[in-house]
Amino acid sequence: MRAALFVTCVNDALYPRTGIAVVRLLERLGVDVDFPAAQSCCGQPQYNTGYRYETEPLLRRTARAFDGYPYVVTPSGSCAAMIREHYPRIGRKAAEEGRGGELAAAAASLAPRVYELTEFLVDVLGVTDVGAYFPHTVTYHPSCHGLRALGLGDRPRRLLAAVKGLDLVELPGAEECCGFGGTFAVKNLDVSTAMGADKIAAAAGTGARVLCGADNSCLAHLDGLLRRADSPMRTLHLAEILAATEEEPLP
Amino acid sequence: MTGTHLGMPAFPAVAPAFPAAAREAVRDEVLRANLRHATHTIRDKRRRAVAELADWDRLRAAGKAVKDHTLRHLDRYLLQLDAAVTAAGGTVHWAADADEANRIVTDLVRATGEREVVKVKSMATQEIGLNEALEEAGIAAYETDLAELIVQLGHDRPSHILVPAIHRNRAEIRDIFRAEMGGWGRPAPEPLGDDPRELAEAARLHLREKFLRAKVAVSGANFMVAETGTMVVFESEGNGRMCLTLPETLISVVGIEKVVPTFRDLEIFLQTLPRSSTAERMNPYTTMWTGTTDGDGPSAFHLVLLDNGRTDTLADPTGRQALRCIRCSACLNVCPVYERAGGHAYGSVYPGPIGAILSPQLRGTGSAIDASLPYASTLCGACYEVCPVAIDIPEVLVHLRERVAQGGPVTRGGVRVTLRPADGRTAERAAMRAARLLLDRPGALRAAERLLARARRLAPRTLPGAGRGWTDSRELPTVAAESFRDWWARERSDPR
């Protein structure tokens, strides 16, 4: 099976180890992974801040970069939601504004082929036990776009529960937003920080060593708060835990 | 009666932008504890009440459909309503804006010769600042809902649609009652503890005097039925029933979006509204009246239909869904931003997620607070999930962000105009554009990533400009020595 990796701009520059983990994990499961170099950013920061017109060239670029791939896999719930939920909207609005159907067609072609990593694993590959090994206590924060826009449900937790050696503990108030919210984190610093502080306090209360998530943007916010507080807890993307095996532990 | 300050203090004319207003609230530990406790209690109860209904999703879809249909044919249903109310003995007034509505109500009260009115909790009359307008005309307006009474006695502002005094705890309420009740009417009994039952009894005694004396009542309505001209008020305390039945004259101020076509349509909302708002299967009091009835209830009924920005909102295909709102406040109770920022930070009688999409539409995006409200959300989607009429609040928020950041078409006062981007966004716009230009050129992006990687050891602990918003409370992520792009090129494809 052939799949294209949409690594996302945040992972490309700041968390390449997450992208590498996805490649290792999918290859281990027999997937032929490709990385179309023409990809960059889905345009979510622009779109969510109110700059829809600045998003359009990135929509066009992203659609072109992944043209022809039956599966496009991304380790980010919010970027997957951006493409699946908002690209069609952007296309529709452009058409309504009398600028033709080109963006709508590009969006319609790409959207149904995009899978968030856990969807691809559970729904397409049909696996929950990916043969991973991670002997630590872990708690999982489901990021909002994965949870509510994509409806990932318990897929991430099922994948984690099947990891050998891993002790999964429930995060109280797991479904509450961590306070990142893209530019919200900067524009509404105080509320964002208060939300993040409550989230890391809840995580610390579980006794877990690792706070796992499936969206590195949210984790960057939580990790920034944890490090500022000199907390021993670390954040990790789900893909990195799933990529770890007894032979090849997490670097 | 010696009280002089009778109106509810209005929201300041120039409210600070949301982030600044929220900063105060976030630092107020008592307020945060009150809000956290209250919102979490009611959100858990709501979840249980909704889970009891196997057909919740269908009720939600039906509520949305009824509202959408009505809004699409609003002109027709309003005329039908007008005719039905008139035929049933009521008088209908049309108010284009707050001033007109206030003038109509003031004149109606004056015509009765009365100097005081009792009020049933109503968002529409708060929206137009009716209490202040009446006060200016020398007419005292007494709020009779317990929480509104607390807010009014405390010279305070409401901070929640359903529980306007949610920001107050029991001890604060006792202190307000003891200090203020005497100035407004029957004083609080002495001694007064902070047991909820004792507080409720004090309010009951204080209010009873007002109910029995009042000749004029002012209310809103949750629904108006076009086919019959019936008004519907949902409430929990029985104060509404008193106000709606005892006085001689009843004046209801209702937003034009509150109409539903038929009596049968109420069936949906009778199920979804109580469960969404107070987490009850059914609210204790549902009062319905149709015009006037000889020898039963008020002998004069006036309906003031309020526009105040609603027709303009209706003109916007994305934004108009906000008019489906039935003011249940479920979105406030689940909102993590509301929970920390409190209701006052939203600078409007409509706080929380619904306020963030309603105020900038009803009032326009011209002021600092209204331009900042669409950004007062992480777009987490919890509000959309609970909304009983399925308003996609995140979608409208992003749509209004566009209006602020890019400008675009908007209807004001019935006239279609093109807005320019809001002031003070030059730097942000330039940054967004620069980022997009870079991201649209992977070659340049790769070079930039390499530059960043080389300079990563120099990364400062605090960033200048807008970036300070990140580093004020958090460490920066470390830039990787090698981007994913470069790793892939090195490991998986031919070196370039």
Ligand code: SF4
């Ligand atoms: S927007 Fe929806 S959830 Fe919020 S108050 Fe209105 S009806 Fe209730």
